[in-house]
Every structure is written in C-alpha cells, then in structure tokens.
Amino acid sequence: MFPESSTGYSYEDCQSTADWLLSQTAVQPLVGIVCGSGMGGLADGLKDPVAFNYKDIPNFPQSTVHGHAGRLVFGTLKGIPCVCMQGRFHLYEGYAIQKITMPMRIFKILGVKTVILTNAAGGLNQDFKVGDIMIIKDHLNMPGFAGNNPLTGPNDERFGLRFPCMSDAYDRELQQLALDVGSELGFSDFLREGVYCVLGGPSFETIAECRMLNKLGADAVGMSTVHEVIVARHCGMRVFALSLITNKAVMDYDSEEKANHEEVLQTGKHRAEQLERLVSTIVARLEHNNNYA
Numbered sequence: 001m002f003p004e005s006s007t008g009y010s011y012e013d014c015q016s017t018a019d020w021l022l023s024q025t026a027v028q029p030l031v032g033i034v035c036g037s038g039m040g041g042l043a044d045g046l047k048d049p050v051a052f053n054y055k056d057i058p059n060f061p062q063s064t065v066h067g068h069a070g071r072l073v074f075g076t077l078k079g080i081p082c083v084c085m086q087g088r089f090h091l092y093e094g095y096a097i098q099k100i101t102m103p104m105r106i107f108k109i110l111g112v113k114t115v116i117l118t119n120a121a122g123g124l125n126q127d128f129k130v131g132d133i134m135i136i137k138d139h140l141n142m143p144g145f146a147g148n149n150p151l152t153g154p155n156d157e158r159f160g161l162r163f164p165c166m167s168d169a170y171d172r173e174l175q176q177l178a179l180d181v182g183s184e185l186g187f188s189d190f191l192r193e194g195v196y197c198v199l200g201g202p203s204f205e206t207i208a209e210c211r212m213l214n215k216l217g218a219d220a221v222g223m224s225t226v227h228e229v230i231v232a233r234h235c236g237m238r239v240f241a242l243s244l245i246t247n248k249a250v251m252d253y254d255s256e257e258k259a260n261h262e263e264v265l266q267t268g269k270h271r272a273e274q275l276e277r278l279v280s281t282i283v284a285r286l287e288h289n290n291n292y293a
C-alpha cells in the first residue's frame, strides 16, 4: 500500500548524517526545535549560529514549501545548545513518511533530549481566535488510522520499541511549564490547550470535514507534527508541541472565509516575537529545572 514504507533511512544512515553534522559544528544540542510554516524566525534567536542548507546535508530531504527555508541551524538559546529546523517536511510534498521524520532520529543521535515542535493550524474549537497559541496535549493521527504511520516497516531496536506507548506523547510537565511561562509573560489571553489533528493535505478541509473533526474532539487541524512526535517518542525524547492558530477552520456554509497559505504565513509573522519569547523562555527553564530528559 505504501511502496516506500521500507525505504526509510537505516540506523547507519542516520548515524553518518549525525557524524557529518557533528564534524562541522562544536554545538552538541540538547534541545531540538522544529519551526512551523512562517515561524522560521524562531531560529533567528539562536546565538553564534552555524547553519546548513538541507541540500548540503547528506541524506537530508529538501524543503519545497513556501515559508520553510530549508536550513538546519545550530546555536545557543539562553545558553542552552540547540538545533533548529527552519523548515520541515510534509506528506503532501511526496516524501515517504519515514523520510519526513528522519530528522527526529538525527536529533536523537546528536544528543537531543527534548524536542519542541511548532506548527500553523486551523482552529476548529469555536472559542479559539486567530493568533491563539495552543499547547498540544494530544493528537488524532488520521493518516495513521489508514495505516500510514512513520514506524511502519522493520523496527530497529536501537531506536526504540516495536509498539511504543503514545498516551504520554506530550510531556505533561512541559505543558505546565509552558502555561506558567505564558502567564508570566502576560500571554494567558491567547494561550490555549487542545488536541491537534493531522491530515495528509495539501488541500484544506471541506466544511463537512471540519465539522466532523470538531465532533471527534480535535481543537486544531494541520498537516504535520504528529509523525515527528511519534518518531521522537519512539526513540525516547521528551516532546513539547504547540500550534499557532493561523486561521479559523470554516464550519459554516454561510461563511465567506477561505483558508489560504498566505494568511497562514501572515499570522506567523504577527505572532513571531511572542512565539520566540515563549519558546526561548521555556528552553531557559529546562536548564533551570535540569529536566532535559
């Protein structure tokens, strides 16, 4: 059903990519950050950055989506060594799901303990507003229901278990930390919690689909993150993830609104500064609590 499902990268392929990166930079990252659509500015906060274009990194896929620069940036955030993906990969770009998620395994081999993922998402929860930041507490993996899971194929125990648990995918301590940090920064008015649903994309949802997803318990919908979370948890990294609500999912046949990628990128720009402060303060507190792992 998924012809490329066994053509993911081997442990040795991932190791050689990680070794190549470590031979080019002195930064040994403890935190890995993934920038969502229009949120590449998160990487601009890194001190003493060393950046690699994806096209120059052995085995790395290429970014093809506007708003995803396609660079891996190493540096420090408030003194903590970090690596940041300025651009991620999506199913709709045509990559096998194992390729989309391969950077998580590179993170693991590089020594990353905590992964922070961000995404742009449509708000299904009727209480959400454009510009809200939703702390992800759980997910609905729609491609996974259809058998497209990034762990499909032979399992290499050096990465993790054949049947990893996902009921604790989103670290509860980190969710609380984010709420605390958000409140201290005065962000409580636009900080939410909820369930993220991933679809394959690239078409946005119909009205009937949005209504269905909302009934199923999803608060936000997007086309990423969940695959990365599954692979990150499989290999034992802690995960924190958030969605920027860039548009309201259209739920009403009288609505004139139409989802579009330009609005998604614009909302990212508007919230860029607050997102950067939220993420960098969370990273700084990781050190304070000594809770990378």
Ligand SMILES: O=P(O)(O)O[C@H]1O[C@H](CO)[C@@H](O)[C@H]1O
Pocket: 035, 036, 037, 038, 065, 088, 090, 118, 119, 120, 121, 201, 222, 223, 224, 225, 260, 261, 264
């Ligand atoms: O999830 P990220 O990468 O933030 O991007 C989101 O924004 C794009 C649609 O505008 C889709 O790729 C969707 O997944």
Ligand SMILES: Nc1nc2[nH]cnc2c(=O)[nH]1
Pocket: 120, 121, 122, 123, 199, 201, 203, 204, 205, 221, 222, 223, 246, 247, 248, 249, 259, 264
């Ligand atoms: N699937 C999906 N992805 C998005 N990314 C940003 N907004 C949306 C949306 O409304 N739907």
